[in-house]
Amino acid sequence: MKKKLFIGGEWQEAQEYQDLLSPYDGEKLAEIPVASETEADRAIAAAFHARKDMRKLPAHQRAEILYNVSRLIEENREEAARLIAVEAAKPLQTARTEVARSIMTYKFASEEARRLPNEMINMDAAPGGEGRIAYAVREPAGVAAAITPFNFPMNLVAHKLGPAVASGNTIVLKPASQTPLSAYFIAEQFEKAGLPKGALNVITGKGSVIGDKIVTDPRVSVVTFTGSPEVGIGLRNKAGLKKMTLELGSNSAVIIDKGVDVRSIADRLVLGAFAYQGQVCISLQRIYAHESVKDAVIEAMKEKADSLVYGHPLDEAADISSLISEGDCDRVMEWIREAENKGAEVCLGGERNGNTVLPTILADVPHDASVSCREVFGPVVHVNGFSDWQEAVDLVNDSDYGLQAGVFTNDMNKAFRASEELEAGGVLINDIPTFRVDHMPYGGVKNSGYGREGIKYAIQEMTEMKLVSFRKSE
Structure with a gap:
């Protein structure tokens, strides 16, 4: 099995490939593309180009796409579980539980797409605010860079893609090198579900090459990362003023x-x-x-x-x-x-x-x-x-x-x-x-992270609040 990069809605050959081996017995599972910085740049460009169309996509359509993804995973749940099991050495029963959670995560995202937290502001609560009507809206931040670990290769991807799509962002996803098959599987489901071309891009390769590229590129507005504190803190230091969610380590x-x-x-x-x-x-x-x-x-x-x-x-x-x-x-x-x-x-x-x-x-x-x-x-x-x-x-x-x-x-x-x-x-x-x-708020303090996941809370991390105020004519 030879996989391809998913860029701009197309499956593309990479310049370089490497073998993916089973952690359990070393058996060859697939040939996986190793994206270059140039290929990462193409993925970012595709997401950046698609951001305006994605921003205009009505909430009910985003919700329908996410629901369709949950339904497609449901229809192929045993295939999904076996992918997780072989690439992550996760016992099959545990992998099936992860697939069930992934289905639920996309359903939650579908529901949240229909109820983004916009609000009215009572301007006359402050002196000088009389004669004004105002509201605050949540708008997609733009391009989200998502970097995910090996241990939940399908559900932690869902916790990045679900809220990003629900809130109208586009995504460049870099899954863990050991567990790319689950991510490519999910890309196939989004393609079938009708996600606009370029809204999701999946690239695999070395974190020091493509990870740094997608985190530092000025066209990327949001970084969502799950992994070690050492890597996460390093990425935050490189990301500048981008919005950022870090889910890091623990000794619970x-x-x-x-x-x-x-x-x-x-x-x-x-x-x-x-x-x-x-x-x-x-x-x-x-x-x-x-x-x-x-x-x-x-x-x-x-x-x-x-x-x-x-x-x-x-x-x-x-x-x-x-x-x-x-x-x-x-x-x-x-x-x-x-x-x-x-x-x-x-x-x-x-x-x-x-x-x-x-x-x-x-x-x-x-x-x-x-x-x-x-x-x-x-x-x-x-x-x-x-x-x-x-x-x-x-x-x-x-x-x-x-x-x-x-x-x-x-x-x-x-x-x-x-x-x-x-x-x-x-x-x-x-x-x-x-x-x-x-759906619960999930995240840590100290070296365990920054920001919160859980679909509703992740959407807040991936959106910008805009105030709109109307001054009534005299």
């Missing part, structure tokens, strides 16, 4: 209070820590359990994790497959060994099988160990004890990140205190921080 934590029924939440904890091999921005990485329940948390999680099945991502029974690269396996194993050397106890796992790191539970991990203070992006979680509630809150906050945090407690006063005091973009009471539905 949960607090488990005394008196909590640990066995009733063990499934949720294991899901949060090990779903898709921990390669989730809000993967549960740190557990702070009251000393009275700490040992029970570890034992309950071990029991649940022991039943997980490892295998090929297309195996219907597989819960766990390989990490995205051998280098990531090496790094995760080095961090586990570092934690051990610093005094942590390996309660489960701590081993690898090929490119698969076995689900790992650590206990009593020092704060300065990489598996605690950095983003693991692998199937590793640690359980540390606490004696005082404020101590637990302070431990969660003692981090460079702040995307989402979870709290399990039967004490409503503690729950409200946590909601006020935890430094995170989202606080989930009696749930894991790994929970997300696709």
